[in-house]
Amino acid sequence: MNNMISLILITIGIIFNLLGCIGIIRLPDTYNRLQAATKAVTLGCCSILLGVVFHFGLSDAGTKALVAIPLLFFGSTVAAHALIRGTYHFGIKLGGKSVKDDYKDVVK
Amino acid sequence: MKRNNGERAKGRRYVAVFILSVIFWLLLTFDFTVPNLIVGAIASIITSLAFTRFFVKNVYKLLQPKRYFWFIVYLVVFIWECLKANLDVAYRVLHPAMPIRPGIVKVKTSLKSDLAKMLLANSITMTPGTITVDIIDDYLYIHWIYIKSEDPEVYTGIITGAFEKYIKRIIE
Numbered sequence: 001m002n003n004m005i006s007l008i009l010i011t012i013g014i015i016f017n018l019l020g021c022i023g024i025i026r027l028p029d030t031y032n033r034l035q036a037a038t039k040a041v042t043l044g045c046c047s048i049l050l051g052v053v054f055h056f057g058l059s060d061a062g063t064k065a066l067v068a069i070p071l072l073f074f075g076s077t078v079a080a081h082a083l084i085r086g087t088y089h090f091g092i093k094l095g096g097k098s099v100k101d102d103y104k105d106v107v108k
Numbered sequence: 109m110k111r112n113n114g115e116r117a118k119g120r121r122y123v124a125v126f127i128l129s130v131i132f133w134l135l136l137t138f139d140f141t142v143p144n145l146i147v148g149a150i151a152s153i154i155t156s157l158a159f160t161r162f163f164v165k166n167v168y169k170l171l172q173p174k175r176y177f178w179f180i181v182y183l184v185v186f187i188w189e190c191l192k193a194n195l196d197v198a199y200r201v202l203h204p205a206m207p208i209r210p211g212i213v214k215v216k217t218s219l220k221s222d223l224a225k226m227l228l229a230n231s232i233t234m235t236p237g238t239i240t241v242d243i244i245d246d247y248l249y250i251h252w253i254y255i256k257s258e259d260p261e262v263y264t265g266i267i268t269g270a271f272e273k274y275i276k277r278i279i280e
Binding site: 016019022023026027028029031032034035036038039040042043060063064066067073074077078080081084085088094095100101102103106 | 132135136138190191194197198201202206208210211212213214229230233234235236237239240241242244249251253255258
């Protein structure tokens, strides 16, 4: 039963990672690519780690995987935020499809 | 006398950060031998000295069970929102015409403490389709992959509505 759950979770994780990679290739500009690169992939990795937890149970490997989830979570959100803010301050324009930009009033 | 109280509260915050770091270290290494405990204690002392100033002001908030209850409710809501938005972004990525309307919107938040704002910004970033670009005072600047509405009140509700009330109950 546990093996079944872990298999399903790891499969879901790999599918989300794949979608993230397709997103990086298909989306038009840096900002949208960051969306795909940082998030679909993080959810995918969290899902895979949860699968590992179910596979090993709460032994040492399982506990480490469980602790790695919040670590990955906070690490990747802060990284995404820093990257996108850095991109904007570096002077890269929003892509041609963009409809709105409230942030340009703040950045001189 | 008052100053003495302030210093004691500060000391409690250091102790709380130290204890949490030790627990985290033990879970991460999963090794309960003496040398490992000593290394963990040294690392935790450094962590508490460096990062206590970012920790919650009132340590007793950590001991109130109802905050943990709301945290669990929040976690369920968050995972649900996250999955929904992830499927939404997956649809946009796979659709041949790629229906996206990206842009940066400005959203007002009613949360006051830095920790609460941080948690809100992290939740928004982690929900696919939105990334927090910057926080300036009470305003969050958010890059959104598909702007559903031009009306500030409507999109504020869509972005922060699900999380804000829970975060308020957890932290404030």
